[in-house]
Amino acid sequence: MSLNWHYQLFLLKLINESGQQFSYSSIGEIALRQAIINASGMPLDQFAKVYLFELLGIKNYKWTHCLEGRPDVPYRIKLTSRDLAKLGQLYLNMGSWEGRQIVWPDCVVRSTDVHTKTIEKRLGFPNYGYLWWKHNFKVGEVLFESFQAQGSGGRFLFVIPKINTNAVFTSRNFDHSRKFTHSR
Incomplete structure (x- = not known):
């Protein structure tokens, strides 16, 4: 990302009506x-x-990249699977950790609500909240709503509130790291 990322942001062209369609961009x-x-x-x-x-x-943890010329803006982080799962548990607990409120419950709810549907075919056309991807899984007749974070190389944090579960998957699949498929 070049030093003039903020300039590049404002050069992006609006190709759809605001709020109608979303495609992820870093x-x-x-x-x-x-x-x-x-x-x-x-x-x-x-x-x-x-x-x-x-x-x-x-x-x-280790921050691995910063914006060029901006050491105060890191943008990639390596976490252990266990520590990534702590973030999922924080959200399962509505922002509370060991009796302490770290994230406001309203922020947890609003960030994991559906705000738009994506055009990301490679991800199975999920919905999107605020920095959380939204997927539903059906097992028999039971629908499980989930939200997840996805990272470089095929790292996934799935949070499934209905069964009070979060799961972390890691890989080093950098060529197809965000490919998400499900069988029917």
């Missing part, structure tokens, strides 16, 4: 990261450490 997430930096007055890695990782007991 630049939107990078803009959100900058908004957090602006609001908190802290580099993003420090903000995440103080307001999330330390509270969840996450110590074994």
Whole structure:
């Protein structure tokens, strides 16, 4: 990502009516990261450490990339499977961890609600919340709603509230890392 990512964001052309269709783009997430930096007055890695990782007991992580010329805007992180599962459990607990409210319950609900349907065929056309992909799975006649985070190389965090479960899958499948298929 070049140093002028914010300029590139505003050069993007609107090809559909606002709110009608969505296709994932990292630049939107990078803009959100900058908004957090602006609001908190802290580099993003420090903000995440103080307001999330330390509270969840996450110590074994590594930021792997930063925007060119902007060491305060990291954009990739490596977490252990166990620590990634803590994020899923945080959301299952409506933002609470060991009796402490870390994320407002309303933010958990709003971020995991469906806000748009994607055109991401390679992902099975999921819906999308705020940084969470939305998939439903049917087992027999029972429908299981889920939301998940997806990362580079085929890393997935699935959260299934109906059965109070989250599951982490990891791989190093960098050629087809976001391919998601399901059989019928």
